[in-house]
Amino acid sequence: MFRDAVNLTNEAPRIKLYHLEKALVGDAMGLIDVKTISDGNYEHAWKLLEERFEDKRxxxxxxxxxxxxxxxxxxxxxxxxxxxxxxxxxxxxxxxxxxxxxxxxxxxxxxxxxxxxxxxxxxxxxxxxxxxxxxxxxxxxxxxxxxxxxxxxxxxxxNEESRSLRGTAKQLTGKSAVSKANTATASSTSDPHCEMCGERHPTFKCSSFNSLSTSERLSKVEERNICFNCLRRGHSVKNCPSKKSCFRCNKKHHTLLHLEGNASSTRPSSESSEEKHSQSNPNSAIGIPGSSKAPVSNKKPETQPLVTVVHTNNPMNLASQVILLTALVQVDDQHQRSRLCKALLDCGSQVSFVTQSLVATLGIEVEEVSVPITGIGNVRSTIKQKCTINVRSRCNDYSFLVNCLVSPKITGRIPSVKINLDNWELPQGLKLADPSFHEPSQIDLLIGMDWFYDIMKPGCLKLNDDLPSLHDSQLGWLVGGKLLERSCSNFAMNSCAVSVDPMEELMHKFWEVESVSPEMVPSSEKEQCEAHFTATYRRDDSGRFILHLPLKDNATRSTSMMTPLEY
Incomplete structure (x- = not known):
């Protein structure tokens, strides 16, 4: 579609390149290097994308x-x-x-x-x-x-409409409609109909719904009066036929609606209207965090406990996440051509790492090594390859050669979910080291302690108490620190701290294993016993060993003592 819309126009190559860069998403975002962009080389950029993604086989x-x-x-x-x-x-x-x-x-x-x-x-x-x-x-x-x-x-x-009408009729006459409602819902669940956009897919797979924050999802679900647990219409949470529940807390609500102890937006309804509200809103009984109509109660339920909304001043109950320092850097391939990759700066790692996929893309030489490393929980592994990579900043002429250990994968996608920047006020004129720091992406390069402090500069800007800080560096301004946000409960934690086992310690352990203890040194008496065994043993027809007992030189010898023994 892009080629039909842009390639056939009479626009200048630089304009086409501008539209192309803006159209890239996912792994393709940031693939075009700065030199190609500054030169306006549209044909070269298109060739790069074809080489990377047009794998026909x-x-x-x-x-x-x-x-x-x-x-x-x-x-x-x-x-x-x-x-x-x-x-x-x-x-x-x-x-x-x-x-x-x-x-x-x-x-x-x-x-x-x-x-x-x-x-x-x-x-x-x-x-x-x-x-x-x-x-x-x-x-x-x-x-x-x-x-x-x-x-x-x-x-x-x-058939579904008939069952639904029969269930409604029974409900109006005061009879129990739970069984019929469950049957009608079970029949309708096979139809992947989205309650948000109306398309043919389950609601939880809706891209527009997933792009919202957790609080916004809660508002949408409440607005459309659908079940907080299975995200479908026609029944309350209490009567939800789905056996599934939240993967994070095992309570009766969907994982996409989970908030970590966030009750600031909850407004309790009056006790007198609770029963009426429960009938009009199928989710009122669940006490879902973030629902503006969910009742707050301190009474112990007599049956299955509900999700309780708690007001607290304990900061540990706020959803928080640490934003790691990432930067887009240029690395040179075997032909000295510049390629863009995402780097993670980690002062907790003694060494730097690079992924096997980036090494293959660059086509650089690797050296066979055997380097033992230790990670979190004293987990040990051995790296078999290393290489040297020339890293250059996108913001200035700063460059350095970093020795990297080659690993199949460094860490998961960072950040694990997209961060909403609507309430962020980033200062104008600052060159960010990673303009896409808020979007999940793969890490190609980890820069450890060997270069961390050489890259960092003393400048630091604090955005506000709930947002991370901006740290000045040779690679641009890095975004990192604690983020307090209502919608970051889906974050996955990443830790990349590793250490290299000292060679002296490894050699010491090696010699401990290989050394022979004094008890293992054969004495002359043991040598005599072995020689006696070799000289006197024989085997009979049944396979038994027959030999004479060894006697010390100062022992009294007798005929009976020289009788061969059978074993």
Whole structure:
């Protein structure tokens, strides 16, 4: 789409490059180096992206694996059948787009994979459309399945509406509708219908919903009057048929709605209106943190305990996260060309690290080593390779050569979730070392204590009490420190502190293992016993050893003592 929109225009290459850089997302963001941008070299930037991401073989393998990985549909459900059709047609279209022939055997293989995934009833209906002796075609099979989806959707939707109406009628007459509500909900859960945007996917997979902060998600759920636990309509949390609960606290609410002890936004409802509110809001009984209508109660429940909203001044109950120091730096490959990568500055590491993928991308030479390292919890491992990388700042002419140990992976994505910068007031005119510090991304390089303080400068700016600080460095202004935020409960903790075992200690342990204790030194008496055994032993027909007992020189010898013994 970008090529259709931009490449065919008469814009200058520098303008095209500007639009291209702004359009990059995910791992591609920041891939274009500063020199290419400053030179306005649009063609070179496009070539870099093609070399990195236009791996035709990998894309074909992904789509073939997707076709082979289709699972069997357990019953004739229109939602599952629609998902199967969309999956199959999507992979086939992409393979055709990659100029792969789809005729003959390849078409029959795909038809076989589709038929293998169908439920028993649908497969019988499909088989009845094929005449004896004829080979099924892909187009006819997909057409049949699309028609089948339409039929099942009309029939199943009518059944669901009937069950829902019967349940409502019983509820109005005062009869219990819990069983019917659960049945209707169970039937509707097979339809991946998003309660937020209306698209065909589960609510918890909605990209617009996931992009919100936790408090904003809570407001959306409450506004649409849907269940706080399964994120679907038609029932209360108390009657939610889902057996799942929050992965973080095991309480009856969805993990996306979890807040760590945050009750500042909770407004308790009056006791007199609690029963009425419970009927109008299906989530009122849960006491979900952050819900503006959740009641706060100090009474002990007689049945299953609820999630309690607690007001406290203890700062440890506030959601907090430490932002680590990251920077975008330029590194040189084997041809002295500049490439952009993300580095983590860690003063808790005695050595620097680089990922195997970055070393492969740079094409630089590595040296075989055997370096033992120790991490958190005294976990030990051994690094087998090292290399030297030329690192240059994006902000000035500062550069340095860093010796790195090569590791398959340094740490997880940092930060683990995207940080909302709406309430941040970053000073104008400051050159950030990592403009995308708030977006999760992979770490390619870890700069340890060997260069940490050489890079840092004395300047420091504090944004406010709830935000991290800005630290001046040779690589630009680094963002790091404690972040107090209501929506950072989904953060994962990262720690990269490692140490190298001293060579003297390792050699000392080696010699301790290899040394021979005084008790192990053979004495002359032991040597005599061994010589006596060698000279006198023999084996009989049954395999037994027969030998004479050894006697000391000052012992009294007798005939009986020289009798051979059998063992």
């Amino acid at each position: 990998r894309m074909i393998d992904i789509h073939i694996a997707g076709l082979l990985g289709t699972k069997k549909i357990p019953k004739d459900d229109y939602a599952d059948l629609r998902t199967l059709v969309e999956t199959i047609t999507g992979h086939v279209k992409n393979l055709k787009f990659l100029n792969q022939q789809f005729t003959g055997v390849s078409e029959l293989i795909v038809v076989h994979l589709v038929a293998r995934s169908l439920d028993a009833t649908t497969k019988k209906e499909w088989e009845s459309t094929i005449k004896r002796g004829e080979l099924p075609t892909y187009e006819n099979t997909i057409t049949f399945l699309k028609d089948r989806v339409s039929v099942l959707e009309r029939c199943q939707s009518s």
